[in-house]
Amino acid sequence: MASFIFKNSLLLVLMHSLLVVIRTTVSTSKLSRRTLCHDHERSALLSFKQSLSLNKSSSGAFSAYPKTESWKARGESSDCCSWHGVECNNQTGFVTGLYLRSSLLYGTLPSNSTIFILVHLQNLDLGDNDFRNSSIPPAIYNLSSLSGLDLSLSAFSGQIPVELSKLSKLTYLDLTGNYLSGSIPASVGNLTQLTHLSFSRNLFNEQGTLYWLGKLTKLTFLDLEKTNLYGKTLQSLSNRTQLTFLNLRANKLSGEIPLWLMNMTQLTFLALNSNELEGQLSSSFSQLKNLEVLDLSENSFVGTIEAGIFLSLKKLYSLTLSYNKISVITNQHVNFTLPNLQIFQMISCNLSEIPYFLKFQNNLQVLYLDDNNIHGKIPYWIWNASDSLQEIRLSSNFLTGMEHNPIALPSTSIKSIDISDNLLHGNLPVPPRSTLRYSVFRNRFTGDIPSAICNCTSLEILDLSDNRMSGPIPQCLANSFEALVALILQKNNFSGTIPEPYPEKCTLNVFDLSQNQLMGRVPKSLSNCKMLQIFDLSDNQLQQTFPDWLGTLPRLQVLILHSNKFHGVMGSPRNSFEFPMLRIIDLSQNNLTGDLPVKYIQTWSAMRIFHPDKELQYIEVQVTYQNKNKGDFIVWYVHYTSSIIIRNKGVKRYYGRILNVFTSIDLSSNKFTGHIPESFGSLEALESLDLSNNELTGPIPPSIGSLKQLESLDLSHNKLSGLIPQQLGEKLNFLAFFNVSYNLLSGPIPRGQQFETFDKDSYMMNSGLCGLPLSKTCGSPQSPPADDGDEDEDESDADGGGFIWIFILAGVGSGLVVGIVMGNIFVDRYFWLIAGVVQNLRLTLKNRRRPKRQNIRG
Structure with a gap:
């Protein structure tokens, strides 16, 4: 009996377990079927995908990737709830989030886009894409369940549609960084559930008081950067004491900072920089005890402030007061610490000394005090005031030295040091081994480069330019720095040869040893530096033939070798792919001979195509480093732009930064011979061309007229002949400088918009030229009759012979022999000068003797 009961009990348990499994399976099956996305929403998403293309340049984020590539119509991936960026409700299967x-x-986003069929959407994030200046579609009103909408950084334009303000459930709205225009509609005030609102960095018209902001009582985050706000600081915000984030930078707000702003005691972020605010900074800021970031830079604040007004801001992480007329005083007997202060910036203020309270900021990471009136010596404590110090900038002051004259700077954490443009003298101190950037240009340092600097193997940028240093460049600079990105030693007195060899993994982007006394050859091992963009060895005493291996550097954009002793024929490139990115080349003031390098000109492909829509950027190198803060890694970026000196528009010009679209060729002051090749006309992006002071002959090619971007053309001091092509006057609409003086040119000077602006100095010593701005007129040219050509030729010969005999007979009064000798010398030395006059005299006599023809009507 017991056995029977046990068996039946066991059977009941098994049946119950089976029932549970069946119920669970059925339930799971139903849930699985329920969470599969609905067919019409799958079709809507697929249609939305097909209406757009994928473009790598459409998104700027490092983490960008094509999420819609996972969207498939068939197969295991056909469930849209499993697609990247798609979120569904687990119960209903409807799409509720699109990220x-x-x-x-x-592509464009029209009002009939199928995305607006997804009426259950609660969150829509299309940020950081490119919708090609689409307007925000009014059909967005169909998404009435939206609580979060992010269309930032996605190239939307036009006005904000009124329909947007009907999305009454919105709590999050971000339209940052588009091309929106017009006014921000007051109906936005109807979105009373908003806690996060950003309209920053658009193209709005001037905005008034924005009174409707007072209706948004739940707002905690407000970003109105660069929205064209003007007038007094927004009074409509006076009761928004719950705000934690307020960004009003880059507007036209004026007047003093209102006192009611100090009632926003919940603020953690406050940015009022780049406005027109004025007055003195009061101690009221001490009330904002939760502030982590405070930026008041680029206004018109004046006066002196006590550092102690920030004493109560214990959470302050970043304090920026730059570009005002304020200074800070610190009572050296009262030491205080802001325990979280990591960034302190007072660029271009009225500081006369380094604020003493910085000595006690133990967590300071970034210190910018450049462009002030700080005198005296750099205090020794500044290098180790903080164990976390990452970057220090003291450039453009009047600092004369360093306390204790250290041989090496003592910091153990610093990554970037900029003490350039001061009055620092003595021997160069060695930077800490942790340093990535060491910039000391434009000072008065003397002596050799210390060999200990080669122990700083992390260095990426070393700029010692414009000092008074001398001696040889240490050999270790060539082979100890596998991380070195920029080496700038220009404008010193370094001598000897350029060190070598350079490693196979060379990372150099900028190599500038110009304006020194270096001799010898250019090291061929620099061909290992495939990342080189700027190469400048000008104003030295280098002596060799043209280093043709430079053509193998695939990223080279700037090549400057002027004022050396390069000699011989340039020859030809080994293939048509050399110098693919070259935009600036200056080989002037050398001893190069032979014809102009036609084959090289044909390889300069970066100069052949003008890109009017190319984004303007400076050729620069970037150093990045990171530091951990509050559990997160913060990345710092240091951008470094190199300077060059080249001849443009007839004078030497200093370029502190080099635009990525600027193009220039300077082959002047060499011994090039032959004709100017027609192939110059293919360089449509060229802005400056200088072939002056050579021995070029023949005509100016009409193809030069194809260089529609040309602003400077110098062909002076050659032996060019013939006419100035009329195409130059008709097509060169940007030409600002033109010089063809000291040649053998003849005929009329072209007329044209730009040619009306050039004075007679552009044409001097071309006796055959005529027309404005010269006083010599061209007369009325006539076509000679076909039947009297021989007669004219004889007359011309007679005229020419008579002209030369003038010089021989000139010596009769003082003796026939002397006259003949003087005549011969004059003719030999100056015949090229008078040839144009002879030709003009022939034409004049010819026109005078030729009878006028009459028109006879039959």
């Missing part, structure tokens, strides 16, 4: 930020999307 396509940084998805490389490219």
Whole structure:
């Protein structure tokens, strides 16, 4: 009996367990079927995907990737709830979230886009894509369940549609960084559930008081950067004491900072920089005890402030007061610490000394005090005031030295040091081994480069330019720095040869040893530096033939070798792919001979195509470093731009930064011979061309007229002949400088918009030229009759012979022999000068003797 009961009990348990499994399976099956996305929403998403293309340039985020590539119509991936960027409700299966930020999307977004069929959407993020200046579609009103909408950085334009303000459930709205225009509609005030609102960095018209902001009582985050606000600081915000984030930078707000702003005691972020605010900074800031970031830079604040007004801001992480007329005083007997202060910036203020309270900021990472009136010596404590110090900038002051004259700077954490443009003298101190950037240019340092600097193997940028240093460049600079990105030693007195060899993994982007006394040859091992963009060895005493291996550097954009002793024929490139990115080349003031390098000109492909829509940027190198803060890694970026000196528009010009679209060729002051090749006309992006002071002959090629971007053309001091092509006057609409003086040119000077601006100095010593701005007129040229050509030729010969005999007979009064000798010398030395006059005299006599023809009507 017991056995029977046990068996039946066991059977009941098994049946119950089976029932549970069946119920669970059925339930799971139903849930699985329920969470599969609905067919019409899948079709809507696929249609939305097909309406757009993918473009790598559409998204700027480092983490960008094409999320819609996972969207498939068939197979295991056909469930849209499993697609990247798609979120569904687990119960209903409807799409409730679409997160396509940084998805490389490219195309327009019309009102009939199928995305607006997804009426259950609660969150829509299309940020960091490119919708090609689409307007925000009014059909967005169909998404009435939206609580979060992010269309930032996605190239939307036009006005904000009124329909947007009907999305009454919105709590998050971000339209940052688009091309929106017009006024911000007051109806935005109807979105009373908003806690996060950003309209920053658009193209709005001037905005008034924005009174409607007072209706947004739940707002905690407000970003109105660069929205064209003007007038007094927004009174409509006076009761928004719950705000934690307020960004009003880059507007036209004026007047003093209102006192009611100090009632926003919940603020953690406050940016009022780049406005027109004025007055003195009061101690009221001490009330904002939760502030982590405070930026008041680029206004018109005046006076002196006590550092102690920030004493109560214990959470302050970043304090920026730059570009005002304020200074800070510190009572050296009262020491205080802001325990979280990591960034302190007072660039271009009225500081006369380094604020003493900085000595006690134990967590300071970034210190910018450049462009002030700080005198005296750099205090020794500044290098180790903080164990976390990452970057220090003291450039453009009047600092004369360093306390204790250290041989090496003592910091153990610093990554970037900029003490350039001061009055520092003595021997160069060695930077800490942790340093990535060491910039000391434009000072008065003397002596050799210390060999201990080669122990700083992390260095990426070393700029010692414009000092008074001398001696040889240490050999270790060539082979100890596998991380070195920029080596700038220009404008010193370094001598000897350029060190070598350079490693196979050379990382150099900028190599500038110009304006020194270096001799010898250019090391061929520099061909290992495939990342080189700027190469400048000008104003030295280098002596060799043209280093043709430079053509193998695939990224070279700037090549400057002027004022050396390069000699011989340039020859030809080994293939048509050399110098693919070259934009600036200056080989002037050398001893190069032979014809102009036609084959090289044909390889300079970066100069052949003008890109009017190319984004303007400076050729620069970037150093990055990171530091851990509050559990996160913060990345710092140091951008470094190199300077060059080249001849443009007839004078030497200093370029502190080099635009990536500027193009220039300078082959002047060499011994080039032969004709100017027609192939110059293919360089449509060229802005400056200088072939002066050579021995070029023949005509100016009409193809030069194809260089529509040309601003400077110097062909002076050659032996060019013939006419100045009329195409130059008709097509060169940007030409600002033109010089063809000291040649053998003849005929009329072209007329044209730009040619009306050039004075007679542009044409001097071309006796055959005529027309304005010269006083010599061209007369009325006539076509000679076909039947009297021989007669004219004889007359011309007679005229020419008579002209030369003038010089021989000139010596009769003092003796026939002397006259003949003087005549011969004059003719030999100056015949090229009078040839144009002879030709003009022939034409004049010819026109005078030729009878006028009459028109006879039959």
